[in-house]
Amino acid sequence: xxxxxxxxxxxxxxxxxxxxxxxxxxxxxxxxxxxxxxxxxxxxxxxxxxxxxxxxxxxxxxxxxxxxxxxxxxxxxxxxxxxxxxxxxxxxxxxxxxxxxxxxxxxxxxxxxxxxxxxxxxxxxxxxxxxxxxxxxxxxxxxxxxxxxxxxxxxxxxxxxxxxxxxxxxxxxxxxxx
Amino acid sequence: xxxxxxxxxxxxxxxxxxxxxxxxxxxxxxxxxxxxxxxxxxxxxxxxxxxxxxxxxxxxxxxxxxxxxxxxxxxxxxxxxxxxxxxxxxxxxxxxxxxxxxxxxxxxxxxxxxxxxxxxxxxxxxxxxxxxxxxxxxxxxxxxxxxxxxxxxxxxxxxxxxxxxxxxxxxxxxxxxxxxxxxxxxxxxxxxxxxxxxxxxxxxxxxxxxxxxxxxxxxxxxxxxxxxxxxxxxxxxxxxxxxxxxxxxxxxxxxxxxxxxxxxxxxxxxxxxxxxxxxxxxxxxxxxxxxxxxxxxxxxxxxxxxxxxxxxxxxxxxxxxxxxxxxxxxxxxxxxxxxxxxxxxxxxxxxxxxxxxxxx
Numbered sequence: 393x394x395x396x397x398x399x400x401x402x403x404x405x406x407x408x409x410x411x412x413x414x415x416x417x418x419x420x421x422x423x424x425x426x427x428x429x430x431x432x433x434x435x436x437x438x439x440x441x442x443x444x445x446x447x448x449x450x451x452x453x454x455x456x457x458x459x460x461x462x463x464x465x466x467x468x469x470x471x472x473x474x475x476x477x478x479x480x481x482x483x484x485x486x487x488x489x490x491x492x493x494x495x496x497x498x499x500x501x502x503x504x505x506x507x508x509x510x511x512x513x514x515x516x517x518x519x520x521x522x523x524x525x526x527x528x529x530x531x532x533x534x535x536x537x538x539x540x541x542x543x544x545x546x547x548x549x550x551x552x553x554x555x556x557x558x559x560x561x562x563x564x565x566x567x568x569x570x
Numbered sequence: 571x572x573x574x575x576x577x578x579x580x581x582x583x584x585x586x587x588x589x590x591x592x593x594x595x596x597x598x599x600x601x602x603x604x605x606x607x608x609x610x611x612x613x614x615x616x617x618x619x620x621x622x623x624x625x626x627x628x629x630x631x632x633x634x635x636x637x638x639x640x641x642x643x644x645x646x647x648x649x650x651x652x653x654x655x656x657x658x659x660x661x662x663x664x665x666x667x668x669x670x671x672x673x674x675x676x677x678x679x680x681x682x683x684x685x686x687x688x689x690x691x692x693x694x695x696x697x698x699x700x701x702x703x704x705x706x707x708x709x710x711x712x713x714x715x716x717x718x719x720x721x722x723x724x725x726x727x728x729x730x731x732x733x734x735x736x737x738x739x740x741x742x743x744x745x746x747x748x749x750x751x752x753x754x755x756x757x758x759x760x761x762x763x764x765x766x767x768x769x770x771x772x773x774x775x776x777x778x779x780x781x782x783x784x785x786x787x788x789x790x791x792x793x794x795x796x797x798x799x800x801x802x803x804x805x806x807x808x809x810x811x812x813x814x815x816x817x818x819x820x821x822x823x824x825x826x827x828x829x830x831x832x833x834x835x836x837x838x839x840x841x842x843x844x845x846x847x848x849x850x851x852x853x854x855x856x857x858x859x860x861x862x863x864x865x866x867x868x869x870x871x872x873x874x875x876x877x878x879x880x881x882x883x884x885x886x887x888x889x890x891x892x893x894x895x896x897x898x899x900x901x902x903x904x905x906x907x908x909x910x911x912x913x914x915x916x917x918x919x920x921x922x923x924x925x926x927x928x929x930x
Contacts, residue, residue: 419651420656421800421801421802421806422801423800423801423802425863425864427862449778449781450781451781451873451875451892452875452877452890452891452892454877454888454890456879456887456888456890470877472864472875472877474873476799477796477798477799477800478800479800479864479866479875481864481877500781501779501780501781501900502780502781502897502900504900505896505899505900506892513615526608527607527608528607528608528611528929528930529608529611530608537616538615538616561577
C-alpha cells in the first residue's frame with residue numbers, strides 16, 4: 393500500500409514536473425483517499441496521463457466557488473480519480489475570471505460530460521473539449537448558472553409530457569432529415 | 571442506402587423518465603447517436619447547498635426512487651467521516667440490509683422491463699410478482715414501498731425487532747426459489763436469448779475506455795464492485811461473490827443483475843445472523859467540523875461517489891455527487907452502432923439508466 397502511494401506521488405512529479413505532496417488518509421475500513429494540489433492548473437492534463445498510466449480512471453470532477461473563496465480571489469476544481477478502489481483527489485486553483493483548464497478528454501473519454509457540466513455551471517472555459525455544448529441546461533439560461541442569481545423556476549429545467557415533446561420536435565425540425 | 575436522423579423519446583424507448591436521443595440511421599441500422607439530457611434537471615446541486623446537512627438527508631433520498639437508499643446512506647457516510655463519527659455495528663448491518671433490499675427490487679424491475687420489451691409478457695409478469703415480495707417487505711418494515719427513510723447521521727432510523735427480523739428471514743426464504751427460477755428462465759428462454767445474445771455488445775476495452783461502472787462494467791468482464799474494492803459499512807464482514815460476465819451483451823447484463831439479486835438475498839441472510847444487539851445510532855453527535863471527505867458505495871447501478879466539503883457550519887460548502895448512470899450513457903454510443911433500430915429500446919434499457927439521478 394505504501395509502495396503504491398509512493399508510486400503515485402512519483403508518477404505525478406514525473407508527469408507534471410513539480411513536487412506533488414499527496415496526503416493519504418485511511419478510513420476505519422482501511423480504504424485510502426489521497427489528496428494533493430497542483431501549483432499549475434495546466435498540470436492537470438499530464439497528471440491525468442500519469443493516473444491513466446497507473447490504470448486509474450476519472451471518477452468525478454467537482455468545481456466550486458463558495459462565497460468565502462470569492463473574496464480570496466480563487467476558485468477550485470477537484471478531480472477525483474479511482475485507482476482500483478483508492479480515490480485520489482487532485483485540486484487546482486483558477487482565477488475567478490477568465491478561468492480555463494485543458495480538457496482531459498484526450499486521456500479519459502469520461503471527462504466529456506463532467507467538463508460539459510461544470511462549464512455550464514461555472515465560468516470556466518475548457519480548452520480542447522471536442523463538444524462543448526450545454527449538457528443539462530437549456531441554451532436560454534445564462535451561462536455560469538451557479539455564479540449568478542437565476543430564479544429557481546428558470547434554472548430547474550424539469551418538464552414533462554406533451555409540452556416537452558413539442559418543444560424537442562420544434563427545436564429539431566431543421567435538424568431532422570425528411 | 572438512405573440516411574436519416576430521427577429523434578426518439580421515452581415513449582418509444584419504454585423509459586419511465588424523459589431522455590431523448592438523436593439517432594443517425596442508415597436504412598434499418600444505427601450509425602450514430604447523441605444523448606440529450608436535462609429534461610428532469612431540478613437543480614439539486616444548487617438546492618443541497620441551501621439546506622443544512624440534516625435536511626439534505628431527506629432531499630437526497632428524493633433524487634430518484636429506484637436507488638433512493640444509496641444517496642442518503644453515502645451522504646451520511648461522508649458526514650460521519652468528516653466528524654469522526656463511528657456508527658454502531660448494528661447500524662452498519664441495518665444499512666446493508668436496506669441497500670440490498672433496494673438492490674433486489676431495482677434489479678428485478680429492470681429484468682421485468684427487458685422481458686416487456688422483448689414481448690415476453692409471462693416472464694414480465696413473473697418478475698414483477700417476485701419483485702412484489704420485496705415491495706411488500708419494504709412496506710412492512712419501513713412503511714414505504716420506495717423511499718425507506720432508513721438513514722440518519724450516526725446510524726439508522728429503524729430497527730428490526732425479533733418479530734420483524736423473523737419476518738424478513740421468511741421473506742428472503744420466499745425469494746430464493748423464484749429468483750433461481752427467474753435466472754433459469756432469463757438464461758434459457760429461446761425468444762429472450764435470441765433477442766439479447768450478441769446484441770448491444772460492449773467489449774472489455776471499450777468498457778474501460780468509457781469508464782462504465784456497476785453491472786454494465788461487470789457484464790463486460792470488469793471485476794469491480796465498490797463493496798469489495800472500497801468496503802464500507804458491514805460489507806468487509808460479509809461473504810459474497812462479485813458477478814462478472816465476459817460477453818458484454820444485453821444477456822450478460824441481465825445475468826449479472828439476476829445473480830446479484832440472488833447474492834443480495836444471501837447478504838441479507840448473513841446480516842440477520844451476524845447483526846449484534848445494541849444501539850442503532852450514535853448516542854451523541856459532535857459538531858460537524860470543517861473538512862472534506864469522499865464516500866463511495868455500490869448502488870444498484872454501480873459506483874456512487876459523494877464529495878462533501880464543510881466549513882464548520884451546518885450548511886455544506888460544496889456537496890457534489892456522481893451517479894453510476896452518468897458514466898454509463900456514453901457506452902450507448904458504442905453498444906448501439908451497427909444494431910437494428912428495433913433493438914434501441916432493449917439496448918438502452920439494458921444499461922438500466924436512471925434519468926432522475928443523471929440530471930439531478
